[in-house]
Amino acid sequence: MAVKTNGFVEGIWPEGLRKLLMSLASNWGEVFDVEGLKVVHLSGAMTNVVYRLSWPIKKVDGDDCGGGVRTVLVRVYGDGLDLFFNREEEIRTFECLSEHGYGPKLLGHFKVGRVEEFIYARTLSSADLRDPETSALISAKMRDFHELEMPPPKEPLLWNRLRNWLSVAKSLCSPGDTNEYKLHILEQEITLLEEAISMDHQEIGFCHNDMQYGNIMIDDNDSTITIIDYEYASYNPIAYDIANHFCEMAANYHTDTPHILDYTKYPGEEERKRFIRKYLSSSGKEASETPVDQLADDVERYALANHLFWGLWGLISAYVSHIEFDYKEYARQRFEQYWLKKPEILKGGGGDEMPANSTRDV
Structure with a gap:
């Protein structure tokens, strides 16, 4: 290429x-x-x-x-x-x-x-994320990663980064793209989302923030997992990082259409809770259902923030990157998922909602 x-x-x-x-x-x-x-x-x-x-x-x-x-x-x-x-x-x-x-x-x-x-290990494929044994290894490694003591600030970066990226997107986009991607109402959506899903009980940890399969490697000889590429790493709610990982299960970046997302591959409730249970139990103590259910609920809410995050990333990348990838179409799909899932997940959380079919269907 x-x-x-x-x-x-x-x-x-x-x-x-x-x-x-x-x-x-x-x-x-x-x-x-x-x-x-x-x-x-x-x-x-x-x-x-x-x-x-x-x-x-x-x-x-x-x-x-x-x-x-x-x-x-x-x-x-x-x-x-x-x-x-x-x-x-x-x-x-x-x-x-x-x-x-x-x-x-x-x-x-x-x-x-x-x-x-150069790490002599195998980069995971999209299918590897769905393998229960590999998924359990990833969950334990994520828990280990989140507990790292890294330099401050130890405050969540998510919301400031979303607002900064929105400002950049507005400065770059043509009037047509600004209108199509509804950038004029995203500021209030970010505020609405922050108020709706940020809660005191949520654990803050050092998050990778880009847990796609290409950033995870495995040594098949000893089943050692290595997480690579830390461009977007920062302190954030751990629920956001897990949500990011689940959202990436819809992607396969090694096809003829790497920008196309298939949300039928988003993990179901049983698979999500299995991952979260392994995550919370990785220290050796079996997690009870209450914290599993709570974190699972938080993860679904933070999936909305994840769609906005990578939607803005895709839109900005369309204007500045020369890598052969249809960033605008990728962004459109992420924003579409936000508007589609918001009423279901927030259950009437308020704000001026855009109809789920306001952009072209996937």
């Missing part, structure tokens, strides 16, 4: 990357073998462009190390990402999580990206 960004297109190197790789090889006592370099674009990423780089290991003294291969992951930042999050804060989060033993190690930065340790 040709990607119009600072990536390996027609042999063009991202600025500073070759120098960084040469420096890393030197630190390892090796020579960077550019002639033997193999570059593989890893599909499925919608924020950055990701590559696997491999080259034969050659020691400075000339030893070829018996045919060994050095492999790293190169992440080239997508266009316009400064509109979504602060890159310096994201890198600090990455480094902090690495210190906690989470995810890959950061090997270095170049002007438009970074080089990371």
Whole structure:
């Protein structure tokens, strides 16, 4: 797939990357073998462009190390990402999580990206999320992630981020898109939603906020789960993070139409509660039905916030990203789900509602 960004297109190197790789090889006592370099674009990423780089290991003294291969992951930042999050804060989060033993190690930065340790594990598929054994492993890893002690602020970022993204979307969108996606009433919808679903009993934890299958890896030898890619990570209600994971079960980003969502695949009540029960019981103490039911209810409410979050993300991305993905159609589907599910979930929560059929049906 040709990607119009600072990536390996027609042999063009991202600025500073070759120098960084040469420096890393030197630190390892090796020579960077550019002639033997193999570059593989890893599909499925919608924020950055990701590559696997491999080259034969050659020691400075000339030893070829018996045919060994050095492999790293190169992440080239997508266009316009400064509109979504602060890159310096994201890198600090990455480094902090690495210190906690989470995810890959950061090997270095170049002007438009970074080089990371390559994890020899399998990225999950959309079908893997529905496997009960794999789902139980994910729930336990999420619980572990949420309990991490990360740098402040330890206040939920969700609502401020939604308002900031709405402001950005309004500044970018054409009048036609502003009208079609009803941006003029989303400010009151965000306020309504915040008042309707934010409650004192809800647990706040360090959330990943993008728990799609492509950000979860598994070592099939020992069933170890690794969560990667922390661009959107922040403190938030844990119910929001779980809701995000459930919503991602409607997606398959490795098809000919990766932007199309199938909400018939959204997990049913039994599957949702099974995941939540495993999540709450991961410390070893079996969770009773009351906290399971309460968290399940909260998760369904936060699914609404999730639709607004990724709807705005898709709309902004349509204007700033050059990755081949139909962001507007993706955004339309997320907003449509918000308006469709809001009356059912909030049960007359108020506000000026847009009819569920006000945009084209999926």
